[in-house]
Amino acid sequence: MANTMTVPVETTSNFINAKHRRRWLISLIGLIVVAVGLTIATIVYSNPMPLGSNGFWKIAEARVISVVVIAVVALSHSFATVAFHTVTANRIVTPSILGFEALYGLINTAAVFFFGALGATLTRGIVSYFFQVAMMVAFATLLYTWLLGSKFTNVHTMLLVGVVMGAGLASLTTFMQRMLDPNEFDILTARLMGNISNASTEYLPYAVPIVLVVVTWLWLNSRRLDTLSLGSAVSTNLGLNHRTELIKVLIAVSILMAMTTSLVGPMTFLGFLVATMAYSIADTYSHRAIFPISFLLGYVLLTGAYFVLRHIFYAQGAVTIIVELIGGLVFLIVIMRKGRL
Amino acid sequence: MITLENVTKTYAGETTIGPINVQIPSGGITSLVGPNGAGKSTVLTMMGRLMSPDSGRITVGGLDVAQAKSNEVAKTLAILRQENHFVTRLTVRQLIGFGRYPHSRGRLTVEDERHINEALEFLNLTALQDRYLDELSGGQRQRAYVAMVLAQDTEYVFLDEPLNNLDMSHSVQMMRQLRAAADDLGRTVIVVMHDINFASRYSDNILAMNDGQVTHFDTCADTMKSSVLTEIFGTSVRIIDDIDGPLAVYF
Numbered sequence: 001m002a003n004t005m006t007v008p009v010e011t012t013s014n015f016i017n018a019k020h021r022r023r024w025l026i027s028l029i030g031l032i033v034v035a036v037g038l039t040i041a042t043i044v045y046s047n048p049m050p051l052g053s054n055g056f057w058k059i060a061e062a063r064v065i066s067v068v069v070i071a072v073v074a075l076s077h078s079f080a081t082v083a084f085h086t087v088t089a090n091r092i093v094t095p096s097i098l099g100f101e102a103l104y105g106l107i108n109t110a111a112v113f114f115f116g117a118l119g120a121t122l123t124r125g126i127v128s129y130f131f132q133v134a135m136m137v138a139f140a141t142l143l144y145t146w147l148l149g150s151k152f153t154n155v156h157t158m159l160l161v162g163v164v165m166g167a168g169l170a171s172l173t174t175f176m177q178r179m180l181d182p183n184e185f186d187i188l189t190a191r192l193m194g195n196i197s198n199a200s201t202e203y204l205p206y207a208v209p210i211v212l213v214v215v216t217w218l219w220l221n222s223r224r225l226d227t228l229s230l231g232s233a234v235s236t237n238l239g240l241n242h243r244t245e246l247i248k249v250l251i252a253v254s255i256l257m258a259m260t261t262s263l264v265g266p267m268t269f270l271g272f273l274v275a276t277m278a279y280s281i282a283d284t285y286s287h288r289a290i291f292p293i294s295f296l297l298g299y300v301l302l303t304g305a306y307f308v309l310r311h312i313f314y315a316q317g318a319v320t321i322i323v324e325l326i327g328g329l330v331f332l333i334v335i336m337r338k339g340r341l
Numbered sequence: 342m343i344t345l346e347n348v349t350k351t352y353a354g355e356t357t358i359g360p361i362n363v364q365i366p367s368g369g370i371t372s373l374v375g376p377n378g379a380g381k382s383t384v385l386t387m388m389g390r391l392m393s394p395d396s397g398r399i400t401v402g403g404l405d406v407a408q409a410k411s412n413e414v415a416k417t418l419a420i421l422r423q424e425n426h427f428v429t430r431l432t433v434r435q436l437i438g439f440g441r442y443p444h445s446r447g448r449l450t451v452e453d454e455r456h457i458n459e460a461l462e463f464l465n466l467t468a469l470q471d472r473y474l475d476e477l478s479g480g481q482r483q484r485a486y487v488a489m490v491l492a493q494d495t496e497y498v499f500l501d502e503p504l505n506n507l508d509m510s511h512s513v514q515m516m517r518q519l520r521a522a523a524d525d526l527g528r529t530v531i532v533v534m535h536d537i538n539f540a541s542r543y544s545d546n547i548l549a550m551n552d553g554q555v556t557h558f559d560t561c562a563d564t565m566k567s568s569v570l571t572e573i574f575g576t577s578v579r580i581i582d583d584i585d586g587p588l589a590v591y592f
Contacts, residue, residue, distance in 0.1 A: 012438040012449050012457055017471065089428050223447025227439060229429050233391050233422050238442040238493070239415030285429035 014286035024289055027281050031296035038303040039067055045311050069199045069264060070306060072211050074274075074298030076260035079215050080253045081271030082278070082287065082294055086229040087249045091279065094272045100257045101266035102169035103136055105192055112188045113176040129203050133258040140254035141247075192265060199264045207259045214252050222287035225249070229285060267320055273327040274298040280334050301327055342367050343388060343497065343531070348397030350383060358383055358553035360397065365558075367402070367496070369545035370523050370530045374537055376574055379550040381533045382423075382501050388531070389420030389499045401497050415443035418497040419490035423505055433477070433485045434470040437461060440492035460492035464518060480511040487515070491522060498522065500532045504539060512536075516543040537574070537589045541565050549573040565589065 015021040043063045049055035085091045143162065177185060218225070224245065228235050232242045260267070278294030305322035342364060349359035358380040365371050373381040386392045388399055390406040399406050402417045419440070431439075437460050441453040449457075461467045464484045474482055483503065490498055503519070504512045520543055522528045534540040540547055540561070547564040549557040556573060557564060564570070565587040570578035578591045 011454055012434050014435075085428070091428050226447060227442050230427055230439060231425075233420075234425065234427075234439075236391055236411070237389065237415065237420050237490075238439065239412035241411050283430070285431060285435065 014284045014289055020283060024282055024284070024293070028292060028296070031293065031300060034300050035296055035303070038300060038307060042067060042303055042307050042310075045307070065201050065204070066199070066306065067303065068204060068208070069201065070302045071299060072204070072207055073260045073264055073267065073270075074295055074302055075215050076211055076256040077267060077271040078274050078278070078294035078298045079218050079291060080256040080260075081275040082290055083218055083225060083249050084253045085275060086225050086287070087246050089229065089231045091276065094268075094275075095253050095257045096166075096266070096268045096271070100136060100140070100254075100261060101268060102166040102173065103139055104132070104261045104266060105173045106169045107132055107135065108191050109173045109176045109180075109188060112180060112184050116184055126202070126206070129200070129206070129262055132262045133255075136258035136261070137251065137254045140257075141251055200262065203263055207263055211256060211259050214255050218249075218252055219288075219291060221249075222291070225287045226285055267323065269320075269324045269327065270298060270301070273323070273331050274301065276331060277334055342400075342402065343529075344398075344400045345384075345388070346398045348384075348387065348394045348399060350380075350387065350392070350394050352383075356553070359394070361555055363548065363555050363558060365529075365531065365546070365548070367529045368523070368527070370519060370532065370543060371546040371548055372532050372534045372540035372544040373548050373550065374534055374540050374573065375550035375556075380553040381550050384550065385420070385499050385501055385531065385533050386422070389418060390414060391420060391422070412443055415493070415495070417495055418499060419493040419495040420499040421486050421490045421501065421503070423501045425486055427474070430473050430475065432471050432473055433466055433488075434461065436474060436485055437466075437489050437492045440489040441494075443493060456492050456494055460488040463491060463521070464488040479506040480508070480515075483507060483511075483515070484518075487518070491526075491528075495528075497529045497531070500530070502533050502535065504534065504536065512539060519543065537565075537570065537578075541587065541589070542585065551575075562587075 013021070015024065043060050044051075047056055047059050049059060081094050084093075084095050143165070177188065180188065224240065227238055227240060228242070228245055228249070230238075235245070236242045274294045274297040275290075277297055278290050281297075282289045282293050284290070301323055302319060305319045305326070309319060309322060344365075345361045345363050347359070348361045349357065351357045356378075361384065373385060375381050383392065387394050388401060388406070390399075390411075393407055401414075404414055404417050406414055406418070434457065437457050438449055438453070440460070441449060441456060445453045458467075461470050464487060466481070466484060466488055469477065469481060469485075474485060477485065483506065487500065487503060490500070500519075503515055507515060516539060519530050519532065523530050523545075532540075532544070534544075541564065544561060547557070547559060547561055548555060549564065549569075551573060557569060565580060567578055567580050570580070570589055570591075574591070576591055578589050581588045581590055
């Protein structure tokens with residue numbers, strides 16, 4: 001290569017130019033400010049006890065737990081969905097398609113179906129928590145190793161099998177639900193709707209460290225994920241063992257999804273929403289830029305919904321309704337304005 | 342040196358490739374030619390370890406591509422397939438930067454940036470470096486992909502139909518650039534080609550395949566004969582002697 005002397009001094013950046021980087025940074029700071037504001041608001045707003053009194057701290061403490069739950073859920077959904085999109089080289093299908101939420105529904109329904117109202121309490125112990133998590137991770141891991149070990153090495157086949165199995169599990173669940181008596185069905189419905197204020201907080205001491213470890217691992221592997229997003233052929237050419245990487249990341253995704261689902265129940269739309277909006281805002285391939293934005297979006301969305309429900313409508317209803325309504329609208333606006341995913 | 346020993350691959354129970362035994366020397370450009378379905382792309386894909394053979398052994402530059410560490414192989418050979426589609430939007434420069442991954446593991450050094458700049462310049466992409474791939478024409482995008490595999494700085498470069506979707510002038514330009522990569526940068530370039538005249542004009546050796554078997558492997562001069570080409574392509578081919586060398590006519 002002649003003329004190396006005339007080559008201009010340029011560097012390769014994650015962002016196309018300084019303007020894009022600035023926009024990302026402003027979004028990040030803006031989201032952090034909103035997140036901090038909402039956290040403080042959620043904890044102190046309309047606390048009936050005088051500031052600084054014993055009762056005040058008791059109420060605040062209870063609310064801090066909700067905030068922690070929200071953080072765990074937002075971390076799990078955002079990291080799991082982005083990593084999943086990357087290794088499967090698609091940006092439409094989310095981990096929910098793997099039959100996660102269907103499996104969660106089935107386990108809970110089966111418990112109520114076979115043991116009546118007692119069954120609903122049966123699924124709430126620490127042992128059964130780990131049982132549920134292990135079931136979900138095992139289910140997903142088995143599916144991947146089976147599918148990836150066979151001749152169906154393409155991701156579309158795997159996703160299709162996931163959809164079919166998810167639908168199968170869901171219809172089995174519906175079948176059992178039809179035969180429940182109305183009281184039992186009512187108890188079950190409460191478990192199957194994503195609900196922050198009714199979270200199974202006794203699992204938090206286990207869920208928090210596990211989620212943190214998995215999320216840190218994904219963060220440290222960001223550059224590898226950047227390359228994996230180029231697809232199987234290109235990442236193999238660049239020296240990655242694509243199949244091994246795929247299985248490792250999918251196991252991490254399964255763990256995150258199992259953690260959040262057994263903590264608060266299904267939140268089908270959340271991951272897709274925050275990931276898609278994060279791609280749109282960050283506008284880069286770099287996971288180091290995408291991950292924080294998608295987590296903060298999830299956190300802001302959930303705390304916002306929680307705050308509105310709790311303090312403005314005085315209802316303690318399901319956060320998922322607001323997430324899907326507001327989030328869906330915002331998502332449509334972003335897509336319409338940008339004209340692409 | 343690229344060595345294939347008893348390499349076989351079976352598709353859908355009937356289409357079989359091999360057993361192939363061939364040694365491709367280092368240096369220069371070798372073109373893989375043959376009719377559709379002869380197995381050219383499959384052999385190239387197996388040499389580039391994107392697909393594993395059912396049996397046999399493939400070594401490239403002394404490395405067994407199935408056994409050696411993937412990152413080591415990535416510093417020895419680079420392969421570009423025909424279809425490339427990414428979910429993320431990348432600029433030309435970012436794409437070429439990914440070509441440095443085997444060396445940099447994602448942290449680009451000054452040395453990596455130098456390779457990126459050289460690859461950009463080599464394929465005349467410097468002016469387009471900050472454009473997104475989806476804003477480029479087919480020919481420009483093809484050049485960007487080739488720049489990426491050149492930036493990988495490997496001794497062996499495998500390209501599957503690099504002239505696909507290119508018009509005449511872009512095809513000529515691409516082949517001249519590949520020629521320069523072989524002559525000036527000392528790369529060993531293996532390309533799958535459809536146009537026998539392009540293959541003979543720009544490559545050193547021609548490897549012909551038919552029905553999953555290697556039927557001819559020779560210099561261009563010895564391949565460009567009416568009898569040989571008629572046998573390879575299964576249609577009658579005449580040879581006309583032009584000032585630039587023999588031309589195959591097959592209309």
